[in-house]
Amino acid sequence: MRAVETILPKFDSVFSIDCVIFGFDEGELKILLIERNEEPFKDWWALPGYLVEQDESLDNGAERILYELTGLRGIYMDQFYTFGDVNRHPQGRVITVAYYAMIRLGGNKDLKPAPVTNYAKKAVWIPLNDLPTLAFDHNTIFNRAFEKVRNRISYQPIAFELLPEKFTLTQLQHLYEVILNKKLDKRNFRKKMMNYGILKELDEKQKGVSYRAAKLYKFDKRKYARLFQKELSFSK
Amino acid sequence: MRAVETILPKFDSVFSIDCVIFGFDEGELKILLIERNEEPFKDWWALPGYLVEQDESLDNGAERILYELTGLRGIYMDQFYTFGDVNRHPQGRVITVAYYAMIRLGGNKDLKPAPVTNYAKKAVWIPLNDLPTLAFDHNTIFNRAFEKVRNRISYQPIAFELLPEKFTLTQLQHLYEVILNKKLDKRNFRKKMMNYGILKELDEKQKGVSYRAAKLYKFDKRKYARLFQKELSFSK
DNA sequence: AATATACTGTGTATTTTTTACACTAAGTAA
């Protein structure tokens, strides 16, 4: 990068990041919403998001926002679209870069219940079916994120982040069914999942159920990473 | 959208759009580069792109920039990623929203040779293999765009925009081979393409070749649009 | 101890899709 002539104006941008954070709990898909504590849209429900600091990259900003609301770090986040309609923000031109993330609810010990920030009064997990009208264009942003996730899960196993560390195949299948909104065939589902080669069978069984306990599985991160190397390819 | 309390500050953002514009000519993939006429990076090669106006949406900005450089309107452009590293722009915090587009070279009568703008001295089609070092982080942006295109074309027929209106199957195959950087099997390729059901066979043949002329085909936009409805789906 | 309950875990046959592979036909140029 070259030295800047001092004559050039200095730019100071204002833009935001919004995060669609998916969680899965009690058989339901949820997203994390905040109740805003600032104008505009004070007291409205909104996606977690905020203006980006001058000295943080987009990815870092997304991580920070997630951290402030959940206490979690190091979660994989995917930047999926940038929204920039002229009137999307009442205070002027504010474009927003949108990310989605998936985190496990239920048994995540690091997950804080309350936000570590003051632009949100509170943060709450809301089932997808009960989404209220959101501030700004956040409903649009959510819809796009969900569409992206639904699409992607059809050919890439991205949903593991939503499950507890140890899970049964039935739980995994149920998660898929909720995301895709359709019933799947048990045997074919298992065949497909095992074929991905990213599940590790544990010597352990489900506990606390009043019927035959299922085997537990773990998600093998190393093999998962390798899977992503060999990309889709056109036939010869 | 609610009325804004006058007490709130007014935001004025500065951000840019950069376009990776693919063309295909004489069997080669090219992209459109400009030679910059402004600081910073005056005289450097760069992706066509500029600061976005306060009153235009992202998509409109992308369209405008394409128009200013090529004289073309109504070209499909896909927003694929937003780049926001802290130091990517020497004048301060300027994030850039990146789009790619595909347009037909060779026989496109509306395609102007020279830019209709003054931030670029000239605009030139450069073969992908000869790309120079570009201004800002534009090499990174290009790489990501190309990766996206390569990936996407493996399962969606997005390359038609690059060909002349009437084309032979061999030309189409050649285009695929260049993008994917591998040889494809002629019979299998034809089978697959015909199966998409978006090609219309014309009662017309190639002209001016010194060997048996091939049938010409046209791309059927209506069927193409319909194809996109039925999305990828997980097996039952 | 017997029985009811509820979910686990498994295999095979069929269909569809993908892949591999090579020669004749048609037009042009000499």
Add this chain to the structure above:
DNA sequence: TTACTTAGTGTAAAAAATACACAGTATATT
């Protein structure tokens, strides 16, 4: 007429996706 160059075509084999049903096992109940 012949040589040259590309067009155009089919089939068999392999791989992947789909459809489909029942016995096994842990727990709870009586």
